[in-house]
Amino acid sequence: MHVFDDLDRRLIAALRADGRAPISNLARTLGVSRATVQARLDRLLDTGAVLGFTIRAREDHAEGVRAVMSIEVNGRSTTTVIRQLRGMTELHSLHSTNGKWDLVAQLRAETLHDFDRVLREVRNIEGITNSETSILLSSV
Incomplete structure (x- = not known):
């Protein structure tokens, strides 16, 4: 089971707000490098902590x-x-x-x-x- 740290939680929150946000925008928002965001995202996907990306439509x-x-x-x-x-x-x-x-x-x-x-x-x-x-x- 994956234990989330503060950066993981902020990254997931940013992706919930905009699942299509470019890595460069996420890095700027989170105050970390693009490589850090990409590595975190890859790890979250590889471990199954993040299952995928979807859209939210108004019901x-x-x-x-x-x-x-x-x-x-x-x-x-x-x-x-x-x-x-x-x-x-x-x-x-x-x-x-x-x-x-x-x-x-x-x-x-x-x-x-x-x-x-x-x-x-x-x-x-x-x-x-x-x-x-x-x-x-x-x-x-």
Whole structure:
């Protein structure tokens, strides 16, 4: 496991802000040489501490319907329920949690009609005893 020092943390923060920043800009921002930035970045990638680079798009500009669903599961059914949920293409992410709800899912569907179908499919999964869904309206 990689232990981050202050320079690693500042480099990762700079890359989170702009994953396409040139090495020379990163070096200037961090107050170190280009060679130091390149060596640190290479090490972070080689050790798996940094998995890759991506873009962040504003979610409220995405097409379709987005929602968060809290799911209560009959205790012995959790593994089976998770397996069935993971098979749904509309499932964007799935998390276990504590408290009243056992799972939290982020769903995406192209249309309200598709979203309604997804809700019915989820609620019909054997082992799901209760759910609560909130449609995400806009990012703030």
